[in-house]
Amino acid sequence: MRELLRVENLKIYAGTRPITSIDFFSVREGEVVLVTGSSGSGKTSMLRCIAGLNNIFGLEFTGSITLNTDSRGLAYIPQEPWFGLVTPYPFIEIRCFGSDGDFHRYLELFNVGHVLESNSVDLSAGEIQRILLIEALLSGSKLVLMDEITAYLDEASRKQIVETIEKVRNESRVSFIVVDHDVTLWKKSVDKVLYIDPKNGSRLYNDIEDLPIIYKIRSLYEEAEMIAKDIRRSSSEGETLIKVDGVWFRYPDSTRYVVRGLSIDVDRGDLVVIQGPSGSGKSTFLKLLAGMHRPSKGKISRRYRDAQYVPENPLLYLSEPTPNDELKGDIEFAKEVALLDVLETPITRLSSGERRRLALASAMLRGADVIFIDEPSVGLDVENLVRLLRVVAKAVNRGVSIVMATHSRFLSLAAKHLIKF
């Protein structure tokens, strides 16, 4: 099998600040390589260097990246999927950058046929991820780089993507480099695992079971489950802060109602989780509750003083130049969400996971009665997921109500009210 990529002695810097180092790894035709490591360990930076995007992000590297395919043979799906879709309508995107080959088969498989002529701006992150994957598969690329391709997807869609990748690599000998925190998802489908640890260097493993952190991951999952159950148990009856009475909602250009006659009371200290497949209307319902949209029918009564809304993209919530300013110098809280090392780093230089933790911590610090959060667990490794759960537990115990749209099963497990779409 031909070697498509070889990375040797790679050291990546943002200016003078070292980000990560990778001693060696290679990808052969038809191989699937999983890249994992803690949030902020430099996984995305590595993919950007391979894709030749280092200059855009001010990244410099030493060592060698040898790509045995031309730029046409490389497809790249960015971590923030909305940036991958560069045309206003998915239909045009696939026609201009993909090809007509198994077009309809993939549309059906990934259940995105109905959004092809929608505005790209109206699509959910999960729908965009699936469209970008279809485009990459249809592009005839030899090597596909995927940055957290499953982050915004529900359990069923995640499994579907893993199965499709397995099938495509067997049929067409396409190779994949997959960056993901969910190592167990890829257990049966990867040939190698590159574990990146910025402090102790990176290592390549042949099996997920060989990963030195696998036991830690499992015990963290158990801990996450325990905290989640504790949160659910600790939920107590309090005054009603939001009363949703038979709410219906549809977008002005649609005849289909996204929200259909929902009623729910959100009491003080409740954790409410909105769950469902991507594109089903979770974020829309969250925005309705937060007051950003007005219901088409029904009524939402809000009886709280202050609320915070953290959008799907956490950067939109932030308003200070550094984490230290955003957290108003609260070192203890910065420690709780593992942001101590980046306190003075400009927010634009934080990783996706760091931004999410920062936005969440900042929202918790504002003393709001209710916090609305869209996809809080995206881009978080299991260690940070546990931290997130601890912070949520603390907030709920303090009487803060939290409403979140998420795919995380742990957050769903912790919910007092689970709204399924």
Added chain:
Amino acid sequence: MLLSKFIITILRSLFLYGFSYLRKGSTVLSITHIFMVFLYGLCSLEALVLYTLPTILIYSISRMHILLLYSFTISSIPGLWMSLSQLILDTAKGFADPLKYIMIYSRVVLVSLNVMFLLHTVNPTEISFLLSKIKRVSGVYPYIFIRIMSFLIKESAEIIYSHHLKKEKAWKTLAILFIRGDELAKGFSEGLIPKYHRFKPVLIYSLRSLLQQLLLFTYDLAILLLLY
């Protein structure tokens, strides 16, 4: 809060209904219509009404009257601005003529509605195809322009709303809008650079839309002959 709702209204007035059949006509024919509106419609309010009527009909038969409603809301802003400022000026001078202000308002709204109609009937594939004749990769520019515009408007609404709840100062919100603008440039470069080599221009038309535009063109010519 109001600002956020206003931005959502702008977004909807420009980008509702996705890649609808209205966008699958010819941009050249749409430009011809707006050219006639500016050249002949501006001469009298009657002509302006006659040139605008078929566009309203098109929205109605396409079942896109909501788009018309949003366009009307947005068009009313410059209309009210101009008519009210004239009212203030005239009042300062010591006289007021209500009919004059209604005329100013109507004229601005009708012209604005026609401009919105042009924006709603721009076929991005046609512009992209024409630009790609100059240089192949130039065909990407109209797409990325529309994509970034709509994305930035949508994110602006989210930033303003979440910062409003955060009780953040306006200048900080503005700073984040600028930072985000810079990130968008980087972000879309990240999305585009690895794949722009694969770009191939496509042309997508709808026969129904083209016929509709030809009918509109014929109607515009008939009005021209009838009135001038």
